Amino acid sequence: MNNLLISACIILVITISLCLYKGARGPTIADRLVAVNVIGTKTVVLISLVSFIFEKTFFLDVALVYALISFLTTIMVADYMVGENKKEEEGIK
Amino acid sequence: MTVLVGTLLFTGIFFLTVGTIGLLRFPDVYTRIHATTKCDTLGLGLVLVSLMFISGLSWDSVKLLFVIIFVWLTNPTAAHVISKAAYKRGIPMAEGSFFINKEEKPDGNI
Numbered sequence: 001m002n003n004l005l006i007s008a009c010i011i012l013v014i015t016i017s018l019c020l021y022k023g024a025r026g027p028t029i030a031d032r033l034v035a036v037n038v039i040g041t042k043t044v045v046l047i048s049l050v051s052f053i054f055e056k057t058f059f060l061d062v063a064l065v066y067a068l069i070s071f072l073t074t075i076m077v078a079d080y081m082v083g084e085n086k087k088e089e090e091g092i093k
Numbered sequence: 094m095t096v097l098v099g100t101l102l103f104t105g106i107f108f109l110t111v112g113t114i115g116l117l118r119f120p121d122v123y124t125r126i127h128a129t130t131k132c133d134t135l136g137l138g139l140v141l142v143s144l145m146f147i148s149g150l151s152w153d154s155v156k157l158l159f160v161i162i163f164v165w166l167t168n169p170t171a172a173h174v175i176s177k178a179a180y181k182r183g184i185p186m187a188e189g190s191f192f193i194n195k196e197e198k199p200d201g202n203i
Contacts, residue, residue, distance in 0.1 A: 001095060001098065001147065004095070004098065004099050004102060005102075008102050008103070008106050008140070011106050011110065012106065012109065015109055015110055015113040018113050018116075018117060019113055019116060022116055022117055028122060028179075028184050029182075030122040030175060030178070030179035030182070030184055031122055031125065033175055034116065034122065034125050034126055034129060034175060035116065037129070037168075037171055037172075037175070038112065038113070038116060038129045038133060041133045041137055041164065041168065042109060042133075044137065044160065044164065045105075045109070045136070045137055045140050045141070048140070048141060048144055048157065048160070049140070049144070052144055052147060052148070057148070057153045057156075060153060060156040060157065060160070061156070063160055064156065064159060064160050064163070067160060067163055067164055067167070068163070071167040071170075071171060074171040074174065074175065075171065075174055078171075078174045078175050078177075078178040079174075079178070081178045081179070081182055082178045082181050082182060
């Protein structure tokens, strides 16, 4: 059972690093935001898997709080994207 | 039991990998959002359900259920907000996109 979880973790880390590459390279700001959102979701899965590998299940609270903070980050950066554009249109810097 | 958990776990990991391939290969912000959101929701759900089968009836299962419910509520919301912000900012769509109303075509600053 433990080997299954560890191999799943390794595959997940490889996909997270691919997403990180896309987030560093993505041509527009929205691409980077999508990549960061995906990394947040995958990190929640990774924390849950690690908590079951080490059999310390209080890590699940960490996963729950991480999901909350990741959602807030996405919402705030998207709001900032629109607000910055409006300021540019009105000529305020 | 191991077969059930392994099947659910690796189906979920498969969907997460497909979402990553969609993020890397699709030509456009909007299509990337389409790929990642669906695959992320399904992948996270399946992996955490397999962990619920491991832990059985306990408080850990309840916590995992809360995580699943919360992510299923917030992930589509975040995707909607990102796509709406990208459209308002005027990030262009891929070449050859079809528009019914030409006036609404976003173009301009990236």
